[in-house]
Amino acid sequence: MENFIWYNPTKMYFGKGQVSSLNKELKNYQNILFVYGGGSIKKNGLYDEVRSILKNNNKNYIELSGVEPNPKITSVREGIKLVKEHNIDLLLPVGGGSTIDCAKAIAIGAKYDGDIMDVLNKKALVEEGLPIASVLTLAATGTEMNPRSVITNWEENLKLGIGDWETDATYPKVSICDPTYTLTVPRNQTVNGIVDIMSHTLEQYFTDQEDSVLGDQFAESILKTIIDIGPKLVDDLENYKLRETMMLCGTLAWNGLLRGLLNKGDWSCHAMEHALSALYDIPHGEGLAIVTPIWMEYVSKKRNDKFKKLATNVFNISPKKYTDDELVSEGINAFKAFISKLGAPTSLAHYGITDRKTDELVEKTLLGRQKIGRYIPLASFDVKEIMERVYKLEKELVYSN
Amino acid sequence: MENFIWYNPTKMYFGKGQVSSLNKELKNYQNILFVYGGGSIKKNGLYDEVRSILKNNNKNYIELSGVEPNPKITSVREGIKLVKEHNIDLLLPVGGGSTIDCAKAIAIGAKYDGDIMDVLNKKALVEEGLPIASVLTLAATGTEMNPRSVITNWEENLKLGIGDWETDATYPKVSICDPTYTLTVPRNQTVNGIVDIMSHTLEQYFTDQEDSVLGDQFAESILKTIIDIGPKLVDDLENYKLRETMMLCGTLAWNGLLRGLLNKGDWSCHAMEHALSALYDIPHGEGLAIVTPIWMEYVSKKRNDKFKKLATNVFNISPKKYTDDELVSEGINAFKAFISKLGAPTSLAHYGITDRKTDELVEKTLLGRQKIGRYIPLASFDVKEIMERVYKLEKELVYSN
Structure with missing residues (x-):
């Protein structure tokens, strides 16, 4: 470590x-x-x-x-x-x-x-x-x-x-x-909060550090809890126990505990989302819901160790049934299905955004840095490719697994 | 909560x-x-x-x-x-x-x-x-x-x-x-440290609070990690990575994180062990290794929800194969086997202690309190029964599962 x-x-x-x-x-x-x-x-x-x-x-x-x-x-x-x-x-x-x-x-x-x-x-x-x-x-x-x-x-x-x-x-x-x-937070804000908490946990779960035994398990505990209670909460907004657990997830996901154990984490999706919402003033949680699946698909082709763990330990997908590539893909699909189950947007089409400002997004993502991210560092051409894929999603999709 | x-x-x-x-x-x-x-x-x-x-x-x-x-x-x-x-x-x-x-x-x-x-x-x-x-x-x-x-x-x-x-x-x-x-801590002190860390985690895992979703998972993560690496470390004392993970377990087990999430925990075994080591000057970790299995057997007859989780989530024992009582028993046996695998003492016979000071131990355990413990509060007659069982173990046992 x-x-x-x-x-x-x-x-x-x-x-x-x-x-x-x-x-x-x-x-x-x-x-x-x-x-x-x-x-x-x-x-x-x-x-x-x-x-x-x-x-x-x-x-x-x-x-x-x-x-x-x-x-x-x-x-x-x-x-x-x-x-x-x-x-x-x-x-x-x-x-x-x-x-x-x-x-x-x-x-x-x-x-x-x-x-x-x-x-x-x-x-x-x-x-x-x-x-x-x-x-x-x-x-x-x-x-x-x-x-x-x-x-x-x-x-x-x-x-x-x-x-x-x-x-x-x-x-x-x-x-x-x-x-x-x-208890009185409306549905869409509740969803955005859940996506943000999920993203904070994932940003750190995707670390470059290979021997994060406890950090991995703690992150997986938070991820599994969010996946379990997130969709229930969205359908039962005034449920105190669900609100209580989600509030704890929110604090534990990003209070330094995981950060220390997981060598700071990746944070590429946050960097890209900050660019998106700075340019289009979309809610942070929604931007994350849109960009994260695309980041996952792009990055998992370059490095897949954590994606296999995500599929197996978080989404309970049996590795015995699949090849490595299939396992990774099943995990990402399960994540997408979770996003859709929450009812979060999956495309910029949700806002009627049609003007493409790829270069500006790349610039605002990198903010002068050569690369962002630790799991797989992304250079400007990587960010550009991801942003182009974001724009390509011209229809909202409902993911299912 | x-x-x-x-x-x-x-x-x-x-x-x-x-x-x-x-x-x-x-x-x-x-x-x-x-x-x-x-x-x-x-x-x-x-x-x-x-x-x-x-x-x-x-x-x-x-x-x-x-x-x-x-x-x-x-x-x-x-x-x-x-x-x-x-x-x-x-x-x-x-x-x-x-x-x-x-x-x-x-x-x-x-x-x-x-x-x-x-x-x-x-x-x-x-x-x-x-x-x-x-x-x-x-x-x-x-x-x-x-x-x-x-x-x-x-x-x-x-x-x-x-x-x-x-x-x-x-x-x-x-x-x-x-x-x-x-890296230079000798084997017996290493074992005692591992038992102490395990005990801190268990003391909090055994809480009276039934809805500790995140606390349970965090505690289980630490317990599983100790069970996995503890015996390896005892056989490979100079292994930096194992020492590193064990040190993290030690801090995370008892730095307030679990305490908050698990409503303070039980701590009966610590109270009884403090009496034992105040009277006989035995190492804290060894006292815990002796008293904990006996506490488990005694208390699990009165309440078993957490013992079932311990067996299932920590020791990976399939609940499908067993009745509830058997499952609890299998979990406790697995814990005992872990203690023996570490090579910790399992009886006061280890020190040649033959004088029985049950009443004094009970008094020094309770220290004026009517009861100790939160998972199942123990009154003086409970502590007395547990201490008598401790004395009854006149031979060191090697547990296995």
């Missing part, structure tokens, strides 16, 4: 009613920036709950609302301005991953004198951030227990990731994970 | 040569207490390596050597005295779990004005501790990435556990886990 550092200072409160832990956790802070999105927390009662905790504890707070699903640099800048104006000492994002991601960028922006784009462009390094306490309302990105944040700059159609795994700067100090708040 | 808090602020550096990270991690400290045990680190070169890092970084350091395998309260008191005399600002335990456990008790004792026994007896609560950076040389207790510490008071023949999972006080701030240092 490759050497790794495993560090995660986030304190996670998991389960029903855990929002009350804020009473204790806010103790050392006075001026709070309450960050949220489009208002779903006003419908499910969480907004009022958080406000009454803030009031009962005599905290001063300012609201930053309307944070976008793909959070924009403009929201980040607005947050940084509020922090500086109001002497904010704690950020309190309440919502899905985008709200927390926005708070993370604000956290480091608040400690930096220049424009936050310098940090997003890696021109400036900021090693500290304002503390963050988050309340999660969507099982998806894992941001509640990791240091990563993705911010979109629409002026340049770029999605940029920041967040260092080894310093405290952007880990939430506290995260409240109460599955109750996810 | 029950609500839980998952928190673990330890930064783990895993892999070859990671001891060099101390150069960076010692930066903010000046006066260091270098804690170690019986001198194995002088044989494998680690002592010199650590000393030269301390010297090259111009640190002042004092040595506390000779920490016992079941660390004594007297060593803790000596450490606390040294800390106060020399204005120590960092504890640097280098060795197995006992060395790190000793440092943890020193860490909080240093912040307390009275005698450390007050804290061990839960008469005083100390919520802060001196920072600890540990270098692990034995895969076993998991103490390198958890807040727990077990200290023996021989005056009263008591083994006492301390360490709060929710505050920073006794988590190592940094832990260096380099499997290289475990």
Whole structure:
């Protein structure tokens, strides 16, 4: 195995009613920036709950609302301005991953004198951030227990990731994970979350490291669980137990545990999807549902060890019945069938997208790098080929196995 | 699932040569207490390596050597005295779990004005501790990435556990886990470590919580891995890859991950073993090897759901071939066979122990509690029955399946 550092200072409160832990956790802070999105927390009662905790504890707070699903640099800048104006000492994002991601960028922006784009462009390094306490309302990105944040700059159609795994700067100090708040998440957002969690696990499962005994089994445990409960959840959105397990999958898939055990993973599909959604503003989970099967088909022709394990250990396909190539193919088909069972889009035709911007997608995928991915590194011609295959899928398919 | 808090602020550096990270991690400290045990680190070169890092970084350091395998309260008191005399600002335990456990008790004792026994007896609560950076040389207790510490008071023949999972006080701030240092661990200590890791995982696998989907699978992954590689490692002590995987199993088994997902677990076998080794000074892993199969036989007659899963999911025994009772029995036999395959003792006869101190063992197991254990809570008559069965095993058995 490759050497790794495993560090995660986030304190996670998991389960029903855990929002009350804020009473204790806010103790050392006075001026709070309450960050949220489009208002779903006003419908499910969480907004009022958080406000009454803030009031009962005599905290001063300012609201930053309307944070976008793909959070924009403009929201980040607005947050940084509020922090500086109001002497904010704690950020309190309440919502899905985008709200927390926005708070993370604000956290480091608040400690930096220049424009936050310098940090997003890696021109400036900021090693500290304002503390963050988050309340999660969507099982998806894992941001509640990791240091990563993705911010979109629409002026340049770029999605940029920041967040260092080894310093405290952007880990939430506290995260409240109460599955109750996810019971009202609509079907399509639930599906997108499931695909994102599945993708985070797969991105790490597809590692270049061959002796990841425990990492492989942990990843397979998460994958099998998602495959088992994902379709059930989509048909039974208010099922607490399913929501609970999915929320745990979301955190465990991308909180450093698999990353350490699996030598960081591949992440090509995420790079390609970020390009797609930066260009077409499609939801991240949907972009992943479209690009991942095509990546699998392309890459499995070059290296197939993990694809055989995926078929056998995750999809329970007996290797005895098939040749290696057939086994790989059966596994990929089973993955496609899972995507269709969830009801996720399988083609850009879903959005009526017909203009082909292959070169631009390749450029935004690579972002100056020669290659992306660890399982099979992809150069620009590989990405181009995959993107062309994405465009070729001119009809939505329903996969079955 | 029950609500839980998952928190673990330890930064783990895993892999070859990671001891060099101390150069960076010692930066903010000046006066260091270098804690170690019986001198194995002088044989494998680690002592010199650590000393030269301390010297090259111009640190002042004092040595506390000779920490016992079941660390004594007297060593803790000596450490606390040294800390106060020399204005120590960092504890640097280098060795197995006992060395790190000793440092943890020193860490909080240093912040307390009275005698450390007050804290061990839960008469005083100390919520802060001196920072600890540990270098692990034995895969076993998991103490390198958890807040727990077990200290023996021989005056009263008591083994006492301390360490709060929710505050920073006794988590190592940094832990260096380099499997290289475990290559020279002798066979019997290696076996004891493997049994301890297996036991930590089982203690949590046997939870009262019925819907621990992910926790069960993670625990099964660790159990299957130990069963696969444990006997191989015992026959191939210098195999780096096996040492590496076992070290990871040790940390993952008892660093809070399973504890949160599995509602804390049972821990009856540990309570009974602590009584046994406090009374007879036998190694912890050996006591666990003796008591666990007897606990399994006793408890499985009262509740068997998890025993069926153990047989099926961990030992790959097909449930189709057996009645429920047979399946449970086959699983326990497979566990016993694993213990024998490792070459661990299976009876107190191994030590020539013939004096029966059943009542004292029961008292020291319960330590004033009405019951212990969560899977099946055990009252004093249950513990007495199990201890009598332990004494009845007057010959060492070699289990096979």
